[in-house]
Amino acid sequence: MNTSIIRQLWSIVEKSSAxxxxxxxxxxxxxxxxxxxxxxxxxxxxxxxxxxxxxxSKTVLIRDIARSRLEDFFD
Incomplete structure (x- = not known):
């Protein structure tokens, strides 16, 4: 698995609407x-x-990250 592709994935997760x-x-x-x-x-x-x-394999982690961003937004 190409590490630059994985970095792009996580960048997309961070930029996507939580x-x-x-x-x-x-x-x-x-x-x-x-x-x-x-x-x-x-x-x-x-x-x-x-x-x-x-x-x-990472859907739970992706949602956890998104939920954390939502909680930070509303705090």
């Missing part, structure tokens, strides 16, 4: 993040599959 990330179901969350990542770096089909698996 409210949207929290409210999407797992499938839509992975799909939206993949689309944004692919738009930034034109992933090969193999890279897309690898990142899809990676995203699926």
């Amino acid at each position: 409210k949207i990330l929290v409210n999407l179901d797992d499938s839509d969350l992975v799909s939206q993040l993949l689309k944004k990542l692919d738009a930034q770096c034109s992933l090969s089909s193999e890279d897309l599959q690898v990142m899809k698996v990676y995203f699926r």
Whole structure:
């Protein structure tokens, strides 16, 4: 797995609307993040599959980060 792609993923998570990330179901969350990542770096089909698996394994963490951002916003 390419580390620069992973850095881009987490950058996308940080820039995405926390409210949207929290409210999407797992499938839509992975799909939206993949689309944004692919738009930034034109992933090969193999890279897309690898990142899809990676995203699926990180959905809880992504939502935790988004919830934390929402809590910080309302505090």
